[in-house]
Amino acid sequence: QSVLTQPPSASGTPGQRVTISCSGSSSIIGSNYVYWYQHLPGTAPKILIYRNNQRPSGVPDRFSGSKSGTSASLAISGLRSEDEAIYYCASWDDSLSGPVFGGGTKLTVL
Amino acid sequence: EVQLVQSGAEVKKPGESLKISCKGSGYSFTNYWIGWVRQMPGKGLEWMGIIFPDDSDTRYSPSFEGQVTISADKSISTAYLQWSSLKASDTATYYCARCHRYSSSSDGLDYWGQGTLVTVSS
Numbered sequence: 001q002s003v004l005t006q007p008p009s010a011s012g013t014p015g016q017r018v019t020i021s022c023s024g025s026s027s028i029i030g031s032n033y034v035y036w037y038q039h040l041p042g043t044a045p046k047i048l049i050y051r052n053n054q055r056p057s058g059v060p061d062r063f064s065g066s067k068s069g070t071s072a073s074l075a076i077s078g079l080r081s082e083d084e085a086i087y088y089c090a091s092w093d094d095s096l097s098g099p100v101f102g103g104g105t106k107l108t109v110l
Numbered sequence: 111e112v113q114l115v116q117s118g119a120e121v122k123k124p125g126e127s128l129k130i131s132c133k134g135s136g137y138s139f140t141n142y143w144i145g146w147v148r149q150m151p152g153k154g155l156e157w158m159g160i161i162f163p164d165d166s167d168t169r170y171s172p173s174f175e176g177q178v179t180i181s182a183d184k185s186i187s188t189a190y191l192q193w194s195s196l197k198a199s200d201t202a203t204y205y206c207a208r209c210h211r212y213s214s215s216s217d218g219l220d221y222w223g224q225g226t227l228v229t230v231s232s
Contacts, residue, residue: 042225
């Protein structure tokens with residue numbers, strides 16, 4: 001049972017916009033920044049969003065993040081086949097000196 | 111270019127010891143924490159613990175305290191994760207990742223290693 005809750009799956013067709021939700025507690029998401037990671041099996045997870053809505057250089061602006069209260073979401077617009085991956089949300093937990101993760105959402109591009 | 115390069119896959123028997131590594135390059139190794147994350151087969155990501163290589167300040171997730179040891183050798187920009195007695199339930203892929211010493215909670219883990227698959231089977 002993950003600390004942060006994500007839907008196990010999401011799907012969309014090329015060009016479509018999809019959103020992935022992430023919910024948590026007031027002490028975690030409600031009090032800390034949210035990050036989003038893209039993970040292709042067998043590769044290193046890649047950070048897509050940090051500080052709730054900031055994109056590292058090199059991440060396309062098709063990816064956007066938002067947070068409100070104890071929930072956050074990742075939006076992917078102009079969906080492409082290469083976006084098919086597992087997406088994890090995470091947020092810092094001071095008691096762990098590290099992040100807690102959502103269970104991951106497998107995105108399928110139909 | 112920032113890189114975290116992990117040691118290769120391991121196959122071990124229950125009860126054996128193991129130490130896997132994570133070598134950083136392309137950045138100031140002593141300005142970043144190195145954390146370890148476990149991914150069991152078919153499961154999500156779990157935080158294990160973190161070390162600040164400059165002074166070896168180490169913190170463990172309660173779930174992993176006493177189960178593993180995290181260490182680092184700043185002279186060779188390498189962090190380690192080790193087990194003294196492996197169990198079948200340690201079978202997983204282990205990732206190292208870095209976060210900045212001053213902005214870890216805001217910026218999170220910004221670069222990750224490629225993962226080390228550890229298989230424990232008799």
